[in-house]
Amino acid sequence: MNSSIASTAMTQEWLQQISLLGTFLEHEPMARHTTLAVGGAARWFFRPTDRTAAIEAMRLCPSDVRILPLGRGSNMLIQDTGYDGLVIDLSDLNSTEFNGFTVRAEAGGRMSRLARQCADHGLSGCEFMATVPGDIGGGVAMNAGCFAQQVSDSLIEIEVLLPNGDVQSIKAEALHFSYRHTDLPAGSIVLSASFTLHPDSPEQIRERMRSMRSRRSATQPLAQPNCGSVFKNPDGDHAARLIEATGLKGFSIGGARISEKHANFIVNEGDASSADILALIERAQLLVKEQTGIELEPEVRMIRDSETGGQI
Ligand SMILES: Cc1cc2nc3c(=O)[nH]c(=O)nc-3n(C[C@H](O)[C@H](O)[C@H](O)COP(=O)(O)OP(=O)(O)OC[C@H]3O[C@@H](n4cnc5c(N)ncnc54)[C@H](O)[C@@H]3O)c2cc1C
Known part of the structure; x- marks a missing residue:
């Protein structure tokens, strides 16, 4: 320090x-x-x-x-x-306020809880959140998504806390969302997010959420500590397929392993260090690059020390 x-x-x-x-x-x-x-x-x-x-x-x-x-x-x-x-x-900071077809959620609430609350209100559009284990603020920062839905589909506006302590409202259009990317003002913290949803039967919404959850548990190693997909999928391909093709599925370094169940997941088998996980990330990047020329870009945010400038 x-x-x-x-x-x-x-x-x-x-x-x-x-x-x-x-x-x-x-x-x-x-x-x-x-x-x-x-x-x-x-x-x-x-x-x-x-x-x-x-x-x-x-x-x-x-x-x-x-x-x-x-x-x-x-x-x-x-x-x-x-x-x-x-x-x-x-x-x-985890309150939610419903108003017609819109909901404003504070950043620290779980996305899964918001999805359940929306189902209770008969509002559809954020079912996928039931299966993503992050908070609203993290979901906005990452433009989280799965099952053909993502945060940016229904987001209207956010409030951010700027480094000088001012609070600013920002319309979704100004956030220039792309795949797992959101343009937040430098050093800002998302305080809340407002979404617009559409009416549907609560039971049908819940059924879609159940189906998403079971598809996920069938294909992902949810019983072990992990961070979801380690790499973004490159255009037109899947990181898991590329990693599997290198033969790295099941490969381990220290206490970290490339999951046998899903090659784009790295699991902590109990005593992994951050260095073990980073070494696996670099190994996968190297072999995929050598074999295909494709550079896998991490989806997981690497939080570095001050010498290397913090978040990348
Ligand atoms: C089992 C599993 C499955 C997953 N499946 C998916 C999936 O299907 N789709 C998907 O997109 N992701 C998935 N993820 C990854 C992860 O859940 C998402 O990226 C999620 O949106 C991260 O939210 P978080 O609150 O945990 O953020 P964190 O991990 O805490 O933070 C992620 C980044 O967001 C920043 N951040 C967090 N909160 C704020 C805030 N309030 N204001 C500004 N910046 C903030 C952090 O500084 C960091 O840079 C999965 C993860 C796991 C473990």
Whole structure:
């Protein structure tokens, strides 16, 4: 970590103020907060009690402190040496408000819960969320999707918290969504998202969600810690097929293995390190590139140390 930051009186004052705004921890192991169950400690970990506390904390945060918004940690690979900055966990911001065919959801709510609530209200359009283990904010940041639906299909608007503590509303059109990509303002945190849905019978919506869940459990290694698809699918092909063709299915390094069930999943068999997973990622990229010329692009967000510039 950057010890000069921690030792200044100014930072100490800020730390005291922020600790009153929610749950505040130092040196919190990130393996507890990621579905891969790997990753070293966050220098500071903060869970604001509510939206006002999140905004106040952003205002207080010195501009040289790196901030990492955390959802469910279901698409993050945090290095073993940890994160030298402030992780902000929005899970206590999780309200939803329905109004006609629209719903506004705070960023820290689970997507699966929103899908169930929409079904209860007879609203269709976010069934896929029932099967993606992330939060609304993470879903927006990733433009999460599956079963031919994605966040951008029904998103109308989001609210973001900017690094200076201001809150800004942004229309969906301005987010320039593409496959697993959203253009968020640099350093911003999604606070809420509004979706427009269409009416349908709750039972039919629930049946579609059940069918999606069972298709998923038949094909994906959901019983072991993982981060979903490790790589984006290249145009016109599937990362899983390309990896399988290299013979890497079932291959392991340390405690991490390329899943026997789905070659685009890496599972933690219990004692994997982040380095083991990264080594598997690089091995798969190398062999696929050698055999096909295709460069597999990670879908999982690699959270690097300060020297390499943070998130990529
Ligand atoms: C079993 C399994 C199945 C999966 N299946 C799918 C699938 O079908 N489709 C799919 O798209 N993904 C899938 N994923 C990956 C993952 O669930 C999604 O990418 C999800 O949207 C990530 O949400 P999260 O809240 O966990 O985000 P995190 O992993 O916590 O964060 C991901 C990125 O979003 C940023 N972020 C998080 N919250 C915010 C916020 N409030 N504001 C700004 N940035 C934020 C983080 O900083 C990070 O860069 C799967 C994962 C698992 C484990």
